[in-house]
Amino acid sequence: MVSVAILDQAGTAGPPAPREADTAIRPVTLRVSGAKPVRLRGRLLTGGHSRATGCIAWHEVEVWQIAGSREVAVALRTHRPDGDAADVHRAELFPDLAEALDWLEAFDPLADLSVDFDASDRRLSGVEVALRAAALRGRAEVVTREWRALLGEVLFVLDADTPA
Template sequence: MMSVAIHGAAPESGPPGAVEPVTLRVSGAKPVRLRGHKLTEGHSRAAGCIAWHEVEIWQLENSREIAVALRTRRPGGEAADLHRAELFPDLAEALDWLEGFDPVADLTVDFDAGDRRLSAVEVALRAAALRGRAEVVTREWRALLGEVLFVLDAEAPA
């Protein structure tokens, strides 16, 4: 069972369009600090999934610049999660980046295909299982991305 949750533009801590100081976490690097308002956020998670994603899209104060926070969540706690934050000159470039994101790039392989203790059949079975889990992650990412794009399009001025 897959679930996708999208939240609209109103930040939880203030009225719609309120400018907030924000710190976006980045794995292995300094955080990105900005002032802006959240355009949308969302997350998805399929039952038993090996990874799921969370995304936040921010418009910087008095600017067309966009910040995207993308987290790849994995079971096993905070240490297993991967955090990205990117800045873009406008929303179109941010959305292009999100559309080009490979949701399975951060998945970990739980076996070594070169391990001589594993038979070729076992390697093939594990590889097939991994492909199946990767397909679930890809489907749920696509569902999340579709919802984010829909919300942003619905909120765009006509």
């Protein structure tokens, strides 16, 4: 089962915060794996996370409007509960919301996943490799499905906030 939650201004799961709360501009530090963090002042447009029970990875997204400009920052975290794999943090700056959303739509949710077996290992039979590959495909489909659900919710919230 896929679970998607959109975060309110306090960072708790629930329905989108009222428009009045969206005006809160605050300093923000967005984490980046292997690089310096991105620091900005802005307001949270929307954020959320997806998570399926027993999933090999899930994602968290925050979309920030930078104070005094049209620029938008996106923070994206791929959480990998496997003890051997660290979470992957991304933060990107965009000249406007449209480009940020294009980037999110083009993001490959499987990019940060690792394969838990070596198909060239001669100790594994062809049948075992095929079974492990099929299981991995199934787990990857869950990650993709939950990412698409989260992305759909984020796009819906941002579209609802955009004047017609």
